[in-house]
Amino acid sequence: MAPPNIVVLTGAGISRESGLHTFRDADGIWAKHRIEDVATPEAFRRDPARVRSFYNARRAGLRDPAVQPNAAHAALAELDARWAGDFLLVTQNVDDLHHRAGSRRLVHMHGELARDRCIYCQVVSPGGGDLTAETRCPACGRAGGMRPHVVWFGEMPLEMERIAAALAACDLFVSIGTSGAVYPAAGFVAEVRGRADTLELNLEPSEGSHLFDEARHGPATRLVPEWVEAMLAKWP
Numbered sequence: 429m430a431p432p433n434i435v436v437l438t439g440a441g442i443s444r445e446s447g448l449h450t451f452r453d454a455d456g457i458w459a460k461h462r463i464e465d466v467a468t469p470e471a472f473r474r475d476p477a478r479v480r481s482f483y484n485a486r487r488a489g490l491r492d493p494a495v496q497p498n499a500a501h502a503a504l505a506e507l508d509a510r511w512a513g514d515f516l517l518v519t520q521n522v523d524d525l526h527h528r529a530g531s532r533r534l535v536h537m538h539g540e541l542a543r544d545r546c547i548y549c550q551v552v553s554p555g556g557g558d559l560t561a562e563t564r565c566p567a568c569g570r571a572g573g574m575r576p577h578v579v580w581f582g583e584m585p586l587e588m589e590r591i592a593a594a595l596a597a598c599d600l601f602v603s604i605g606t607s608g609a610v611y612p613a614a615g616f617v618a619e620v621r622g623r624a625d626t627l628e629l630n631l632e633p634s635e636g637s638h639l640f641d642e643a644r645h646g647p648a649t650r651l652v653p654e655w656v657e658a659m660l661a662k663w664p
Contacts, residue, residue: 435516438526439605442501442648448495449489463581480558483559487556500648500653509530520606541577543555543577548568549565551565551567559575602627608635617639621639629644629651
């Protein structure tokens, strides 16, 4: 029997055990900052210095030597490397921990914090350092238009056609470490429900937990390696 085609969705919960703050918890980032001030195109037009400062701080946190991929990231990278069927890891996270762990069949639907985008020429370039009004685009040479390559509220998530195709072809959909509150990702389980098997791996029940065929709750660093080990044992 051929191995199932898999789509895995990850959210901030998978990176929390690596030391990165989530956005929506009671002590998360949105409890300390107004979305309208730092995470919309309008905010950037109104006060680009404030927006850049907010994301410069997020980048500094990502550069902390203590922030490293954890066992859940590593397990998904192993599954990616060894899985013979179709596989796509879709992350809502803008951190680079999946990349650092070795995942390759990967989509950052909300962009990547460690990359820059020019609002003038739209070229995306390697980044990760502090952005200022003086930072020049390496492609067009203009200053004043560099922003982090992240999807802000009111913008369209990235690579949605690729994600839709993978969801349409998947036999198993797995959601890991996500609140189930942010669309369109929160709607993925409803898209495949009744056609593909669905599994939630989360610290606690998500808002859409009742939509899944099976839900397992606990730390991602325990649940994800256990699930991956079982999958690779069944389909070596």
